[in-house]
Amino acid sequence: MRQIMPEQSGKVQTVLGLIEPDQLGRTMTHEHLTMTFECSHVPPASGDEGLAAAPIEMKHLHWLQQNPYSHHENLLLNQEIEAVKEELLCYRKAGGGSIVENTTTGITRNLPVLRQLAKETGVHIIAGAGYYVDVTHSDETRKMTVEKLTDIIVNEILHGADGTDIRCGVIGEIGTSWPITESEKKVLRATAHAQTQLGCPVIIHPGRNKAAPGEAIRILQEAGGDISKTVMSHLDRSIYDPRELLEFAKMGSYLEYDLFGTEVLNYQFNLDVDMLSDSQRVQTLAFLIREGYEDRILIAHDIHTKHRLTKYGGHGFSHILKNIVPKMLSRGITQNQVDKILIENPKQWLTFK
Numbered sequence: 001m002r003q004i005m006p007e008q009s010g011k012v013q014t015v016l017g018l019i020e021p022d023q024l025g026r027t028m029t030h031e032h033l034t035m036t037f038e039c040s041h042v043p044p045a046s047g048d049e050g051l052a053a054a055p056i057e058m059k060h061l062h063w064l065q066q067n068p069y070s071h072h073e074n075l076l077l078n079q080e081i082e083a084v085k086e087e088l089l090c091y092r093k094a095g096g097g098s099i100v101e102n103t104t105t106g107i108t109r110n111l112p113v114l115r116q117l118a119k120e121t122g123v124h125i126i127a128g129a130g131y132y133v134d135v136t137h138s139d140e141t142r143k144m145t146v147e148k149l150t151d152i153i154v155n156e157i158l159h160g161a162d163g164t165d166i167r168c169g170v171i172g173e174i175g176t177s178w179p180i181t182e183s184e185k186k187v188l189r190a191t192a193h194a195q196t197q198l199g200c201p202v203i204i205h206p207g208r209n210k211a212a213p214g215e216a217i218r219i220l221q222e223a224g225g226d227i228s229k230t231v232m233s234h235l236d237r238s239i240y241d242p243r244e245l246l247e248f249a250k251m252g253s254y255l256e257y258d259l260f261g262t263e264v265l266n267y268q269f270n271l272d273v274d275m276l277s278d279s280q281r282v283q284t285l286a287f288l289i290r291e292g293y294e295d296r297i298l299i300a301h302d303i304h305t306k307h308r309l310t311k312y313g314g315h316g317f318s319h320i321l322k323n324i325v326p327k328m329l330s331r332g333i334t335q336n337q338v339d340k341i342l343i344e345n346p347k348q349w350l351t352f353k
């Protein structure tokens with residue numbers, strides 16, 4: 001049952017309106033420009049309470065980089081609109097064209113700010129519809145039927161979200177935990193139903209378990225979702241074993257490595273795994289390309305805290321363009337393959353059917 005407005009078919013929907021897919025240019029498919037992440041606060045280790053409460057300072061930077069989720073102020077990216085604007089201007093200078101802003105309901109989406117940033121910087125910004133993980137669902141959301149959730153998501157794309165006329169251009173990031181909760185399953189089914197009506201792109205945040213990406217895709221598939229137009233995010237902290245990665249890849253979603261710039265000894269959300277370094281991320285991209293998946297790969301930084309902005313000594317939104325692309329080329333990935341990952345694959349994904 002297709003409801004799409006004819007004007008959206010074949011186009012990409014940004015916060016400033018529809019554009020031709022060829023206008024996107026190089027695209028980071030998973031970023032946040034303004035959001036809050038207090039829902040994921042991790043209590044500091046014993047003895048670190050003072051550091052966690054101190055203002056962000058140079059002498060504490062290493063601690064902050066290794067413990068980003070234990071510092072309340074670091075979780076308030078929404079306080080940094082001016083710094084983000086400067087970053088976006090640098091991103092354009094570095095050759096960037098577009099950014100998919102994945103902030104959904106639950107982590108303080110702010111569509112007027114996104115529109116303002118798009119106007120002031122010339123970067124195309126595509127906003128996300130739908131809901132983040134269960135801990136952020138309101139009681140009202142939890143009580144909703146799949147049909148009601150579907151209506152809300154469809155409305156955010158066709159007419160505008162959060163009481164504005166600013167329309168989202170993707171569904172997601174749709175948050176899931178591990179195990180996936182009942183409320184999250186309803187949102188996944190609503191996502192699939194909305195996608196069926198609209199022919200739009202979808203992006204999923206999996207729970208922190210190697211089985212989580214496959215389980216989320218299965219739920220979407222059973223509800224009729226278009227997996228070929230769906231991105232699985234955060235694979236760099238989800239599936240480590242190459243054979244298991246190839247098994248997941250066969251399911252047909254886009255494969256997103258979106259934590260470029262994150263280099264940590266301990267991954268605070270799952271101390272049992274060793275988070276990939278940037279070099280290992282590039283090796284994994286090369287592996288997936290050798291295995292025939294170059295049309296399915298997407299990359300980004302998923303900036304969602306202050307400490308990753310250049311203002312705070314972080315790598316910023318231009319790290320992939322300035323540092324990772326040269327590394328990819330030096331490791332045998334061709335310019336043509338880089339262009340696929342940064343331009344062609346995002347374009348195919350973001351264009352409404």
Ligand SMILES: CCC(=O)NCCS(=O)(=O)O
Nearest residue numbers: 107205234237269302304
């Ligand atoms: C809202 C930002 C987000 O969910 N980022 C993912 C962080 S992680 O789960 O991959 O560590």
